[in-house]
Amino acid sequence: MNITVRKPTDDEKLEMSKQSVWGCEISEFDWHYDSEEICLLIEGEVVVSYEGGSISFGAGDYVVFPKGLSCVWKVIKPVKKYYIFK
Numbered sequence: 001m002n003i004t005v006r007k008p009t010d011d012e013k014l015e016m017s018k019q020s021v022w023g024c025e026i027s028e029f030d031w032h033y034d035s036e037e038i039c040l041l042i043e044g045e046v047v048v049s050y051e052g053g054s055i056s057f058g059a060g061d062y063v064v065f066p067k068g069l070s071c072v073w074k075v076i077k078p079v080k081k082y083y084i085f086k
Helices: 010-016
Strands: 004-006 020-024 027-032 037-050 053-058 062-065 070-085
Touching: 010 037, 020 037
Parallel strands: none
Antiparallel strands: 004 062, 020 070, 027 070, 037 053, 037 062, 037 070
């Protein structure tokens, strides 16, 4: 399962700015995605580890987590993100 991390288009920034906001302090926790999640980090830094590797991302990144992914989130700097589940 691949996690996509890239810079958002202007249209994606606008769409994401209309979504709910989630925040988290420095922490580490297990997570499983029952549906696809798309998020845009407003602030923070995260390393997500999953079977087959790990990936880091931060403020300004557009991230897509696939349905069925099990992973561990390690929040390095407090996070605030727009998100939507599909």
